[in-house]
Amino acid sequence: MKPVIWLILRRAGFGFxxxxxxxxxIFIGVELLPGDVAEAVxxxxxxxxxxxxxxxxxxxxxxxxxxxxxxxxxxVQGDFGRSLANGREVSGLIGWRFxxxxxxxxxxxxxxxxxxxxxxxxxxxxxxxxxxKVISITxxxxxxxxxxxxxxxxxxxxxxxxxxxxxxxNINESMTLVAKLHAVLLPALTLTCVVTAHMMRQTRAAxxxxxxxxxxxxxxxxxxxRLRIIMRHAFPNxxxxxxxxxxxxxxxxxxGVVIVEVVFVYPGLGQLLVDSVSKRDIPVVQASGxxxxxxxxxxxMMADILSMLANPRLRQSQTS
Amino acid sequence: MTDRTxxxxxxxxxxxxxxxxxxxxxxxxxxxxxxxGLFAGTARASVPKKGGRFIIGCTGGSTTDSMDPASLTSNxxxxxxxxxxxxxxxxxxxxxxIPELAESWDSTPxxxxxxxxxxxGVEFHNGKTMTAEDVIFSINHHIGxxxxxxxxxxxxxxxxxxxxxKYGVVFELSGGTADFPFIMGDYHLTICPxxxxxxxxxxxxxxxxxxxxxxxxxxxxxxxxxxxxxKAGRAHFDEIETLSIxxxxxxxxALKTDQINYMDRVELKTxxxxxxxxxINVTATTGTAHYTIPMLVNQTPYNDNNVRMALKLAVxxxxxxxxxxxxxxxxxxxxxxxxxxxxxxxxxxQRRYDPDKAKFYMKKAGALDHTFNLHAxxxxxxxxxxxxxxxxxxxxxxxxxxxxxxxxxxxxWSNVWMKKEWCMCYWGGxxxxxxxxxxxxxDGAPWNDTKWSHKRFNELLIAARAELDTDKRxxxxxxxxxxxxxxxxxxxxxxxxxVEASSDKLDHGPISGHMALDGMRNGERxxxx
Numbered sequence: 001m002k003p004v005i006w007l008i009l010r011r012a013g014f015g016f017x018x019x020x021x022x023x024x025x026i027f028i029g030v031e032l033l034p035g036d037v038a039e040a041v042x043x044x045x046x047x048x049x050x051x052x053x054x055x056x057x058x059x060x061x062x063x064x065x066x067x068x069x070x071x072x073x074x075x076v077q078g079d080f081g082r083s084l085a086n087g088r089e090v091s092g093l094i095g096w097r098f099x100x101x102x103x104x105x106x107x108x109x110x111x112x113x114x115x116x117x118x119x120x121x122x123x124x125x126x127x128x129x130x131x132x133k134v135i136s137i138t139x140x141x142x143x144x145x146x147x148x149x150x151x152x153x154x155x156x157x158x159x160x161x162x163x164x165x166x167x168x169x170n171i172n173e174s175m176t177l178v179a180k181l182h183a184v185l186l187p188a189l190t191l192t193c194v195v196t197a198h199m200m201r202q203t204r205a206a207x208x209x210x211x212x213x214x215x216x217x218x219x220x221x222x223x224x225x226r227l228r229i230i231m232r233h234a235f236p237n238x239x240x241x242x243x244x245x246x247x248x249x250x251x252x253x254x255x256g257v258v259i260v261e262v263v264f265v266y267p268g269l270g271q272l273l274v275d276s277v278s279k280r281d282i283p284v285v286q287a288s289g290x291x292x293x294x295x296x297x298x299x300x301m302m303a304d305i306l307s308m309l310a311n312p313r314l315r316q317s318q319t320s
Numbered sequence: 321m322t323d324r325t326x327x328x329x330x331x332x333x334x335x336x337x338x339x340x341x342x343x344x345x346x347x348x349x350x351x352x353x354x355x356x357g358l359f360a361g362t363a364r365a366s367v368p369k370k371g372g373r374f375i376i377g378c379t380g381g382s383t384t385d386s387m388d389p390a391s392l393t394s395n396x397x398x399x400x401x402x403x404x405x406x407x408x409x410x411x412x413x414x415x416x417x418i419p420e421l422a423e424s425w426d427s428t429p430x431x432x433x434x435x436x437x438x439x440x441g442v443e444f445h446n447g448k449t450m451t452a453e454d455v456i457f458s459i460n461h462h463i464g465x466x467x468x469x470x471x472x473x474x475x476x477x478x479x480x481x482x483x484x485x486k487y488g489v490v491f492e493l494s495g496g497t498a499d500f501p502f503i504m505g506d507y508h509l510t511i512c513p514x515x516x517x518x519x520x521x522x523x524x525x526x527x528x529x530x531x532x533x534x535x536x537x538x539x540x541x542x543x544x545x546x547x548x549x550x551k552a553g554r555a556h557f558d559e560i561e562t563l564s565i566x567x568x569x570x571x572x573x574a575l576k577t578d579q580i581n582y583m584d585r586v587e588l589k590t591x592x593x594x595x596x597x598x599x600i601n602v603t604a605t606t607g608t609a610h611y612t613i614p615m616l617v618n619q620t621p622y623n624d625n626n627v628r629m630a631l632k633l634a635v636x637x638x639x640x641x642x643x644x645x646x647x648x649x650x651x652x653x654x655x656x657x658x659x660x661x662x663x664x665x666x667x668x669x670q671r672r673y674d675p676d677k678a679k680f681y682m683k684k685a686g687a688l689d690h691t692f693n694l695h696a697x698x699x700x701x702x703x704x705x706x707x708x709x710x711x712x713x714x715x716x717x718x719x720x721x722x723x724x725x726x727x728x729x730x731x732x733w734s735n736v737w738m739k740k741e742w743c744m745c746y747w748g749g750x751x752x753x754x755x756x757x758x759x760x761x762x763d764g765a766p767w768n769d770t771k772w773s774h775k776r777f778n779e780l781l782i783a784a785r786a787e788l789d790t791d792k793r794x795x796x797x798x799x800x801x802x803x804x805x806x807x808x809x810x811x812x813x814x815x816x817x818x819v820e821a822s823s824d825k826l827d828h829g830p831i832s833g834h835m836a837l838d839g840m841r842n843g844e845r846x847x848x849x
Binding site for chain 1: 382383384385386388518519522536537538539540563564565566567569570573574576577579580
């Protein structure tokens with residue numbers, strides 16, 4: 001058996017390769033826009049001069065492979081170019097919004113992960129009882145509602161009726177951490193409702209799966225308490241699917257929350273991406289696309305590596 | 321005559337508005353001395369008070385917005401523009417040009433040469449004094465080959481701009497333009513320090529009542545009162561926070577929970593509920609905005625005026641107004657000049673739904689068996705598809721067959737509007753009759769969305785443009801509205817009102833229909849009670 005470190009490196013290598021492929025796809029996607037990119041973007045404003053200026057700004061006069069290389073190396077060095085719409089540095093537009101997106105994702109994760117893992121364990125423990133069914137039905141109904149519906153219900157209750165939390169989560173730098181947390185609690189709760197069911201069900205299923213193994217039966221025969229069996233013996237062995245589903249949901253929290261951002265007026269990356277696509281602000285679209293892809297891939301990679309560490313059998317299967 | 325009696329006199333003669341009067345007297349510290357009974361009949365006699373943070377939540381903001389006056393495309397940056405900058409003239413709530421950075425103006429009798437006398441001692445936020453050089457720079461910014469400015473079209477006929485001393489600017493035009501002062505009130509044409517370029521626009525240096533402290537496009541702008549503001553009786557708030565809130569429900573909730581004081585674009589479906597909320601005032605203002613249903617008159621059968629007339633008569637405007645706008649609008653009379661316009665033709669009969677007459681005209685044209693394709697998407701205006709379906713039902717009574725073709729929202733303005741023979745459309749309107757007719761009804765205008773060309777109409781348009789005598793102009797524009805009503809290819813069923821809501825802690829003078837958010841100047845015109 002090869003050392004774990006080699007496996008991790010191999011997995012990281014795959015991740016890196018995926019990112020390169022995605023960067024190519026993002027780059028080619030823009031190349032494939034029908035007709036002349038400059039004219040397509042400028043539309044009615046396309047005159048000889050503006051098209052020329054635009055071509056220069058996008059370095060369209062260079063051959064594609066050179067442009068790709070320049071774009072990629074600039075990107076790696078943190079130079080994302082300038083927005084075509086208002087001439088601002090793309091890194092300046094993205095930086096603080098990405099921090100906001102992460103802040104909301106992490107706040108949600110801090111509530112949702114412990115909650116859903118705990119609920120999952122309890123559901124497994126009280127499997128097929130009324131408690132199990134109630135939890136399942138509640139979380140499944142939450143996931144079935146559209147996000148904005150849950151958001152509006154929470155706003156109606158907590159902002160309009162009781163007036164404890166603000167309906168807008170428009171945080172800014174001058175706010176303290178506590179004030180920020182207070183402001184983002186409603187969006188975080190909305191997202192918690194959306195992601196909990198998925199993680200909870202996976203935890204429950206994984207534990208129940210393990211509970212069917214022979215060694216658990218052995219433990220039961222030895223007279224160990226059920227709670228202890230689940231916590232000490234079953235849960236660690238069911239960690240890897242749980243880690244995977246947690247990573248997927250984290251990735252979703254980073255890249256897929258544009259609706260919640262709009263409803264709560266939260267200045268995150270999703271809104272920026274939507275605006276830029278509708279205005280065809282290509283440098284911003286490319287940069288945010290690559291950042292989203294990077295977030296997704298690195299979270300998946302981390303999930304795989306953590307599962308490998310948590311479950312020696314996965315290491316076995318990789319090498320055999 | 322003392323200042324006070326002079327102002328009272330002006331007010332009685334209607335030379336100044338009540339709001340200007342209040343503004344002037346309060347600036348002079350005279351408010352307490354105003355003769356009692358002067359405002360008999362006006363319920364509101366509140367005097368502007370200074371202070372407070374005014375928070376506006378508005379739609380349309382985008383992360384791609386810029387503060388370059390050549391590219392102001394959303395409610396958010398248009399409003400911010402007038403918080404921090406001024407024009408040569410201001411358009412008041414009665415659609416009259418009143419002095420702003422220009423103290424007075426004058427023209428030659430042929431309206432080809434306009435001289436503006438600038439206010440002295442006005443300083444930009446950076447301490448620089450505003451002079452003719454800055455005005456020339458600011459107007460030239462919108463002219464020229466590379467200019468992408470929305471005001472480029474209005475300024476086409478400027479031949480030269482010259483300084484006349486340090487505080488005078490002279491414009492020479494290629495054709496007489498009686499409305500030239502009006503054009504100088506266009507929101508693009510705010511005055512910025514000479515030499516501003518690139519990222520410097522985003523700093524928002526102007527002469528306005530508020531100084532820009534923070535500007536994050538599509539998110540938030542923050543301004544504080546300019547302690548040095550030259551305009552008396554304006555800019556009452558200590559600070560203004562302008563927030564971009566794209567989602568209507570989010571705006572509504574924010575206003576209900578007191579997180580903002582003002583919102584634009586109230587949802588018409590729920591406005592009756594909002595009116596019931598304590599602490600919230602809803603305002604509905606008819607401006608120049610209207611809905612149109614243009615047909616291409618260079619195509620059969622629309623080239624026959626009997627067909628156009630039949631279709632105009634086959635629309636039940638009252639029902640459209642009730643169903644699509646829920647009553648928040650006014651009936652249109654098949655021409656684009658709004659009731660707020662100085663030259664609105666009050667004497668024209670209101671066109672009404674008349675299925676029999678419609679049938680008569682359609683029969684005359686021999687087109688009763690024709691199927692009229694009406695292209696619609698909600699991109700034209702909210703409820704456009706519903707409006708088209710209502711029209712289909714209404715036209716049935718006249719035996720006219722309308723087929724509603726649903727079009728995708730995406731690309732509507734480039735693929736359907738001006739391309740398909742008959743479609744739904746929306747116009748924000750223009751403050752003057754000349755601008756409105758020139759942009760969409762004049763022969764050969766790029767946005768003439770019906771390809772309509774009427775000889776007498778076009779002659780009158782040119783003649784009225786250079787006419788300085790208001791009575792003569794009124795007659796000409798009246799005739800043009802009538803021609804438009806009876807001949808043009810546009811059905812104009814209704815003007816849509818701007819429905820906005822605000823906290824009842826705010827107070828204000830008469831609201832302008834010139835643009836949304838009280839002519840985009842609520843920041844300097846409104847105050848906290």
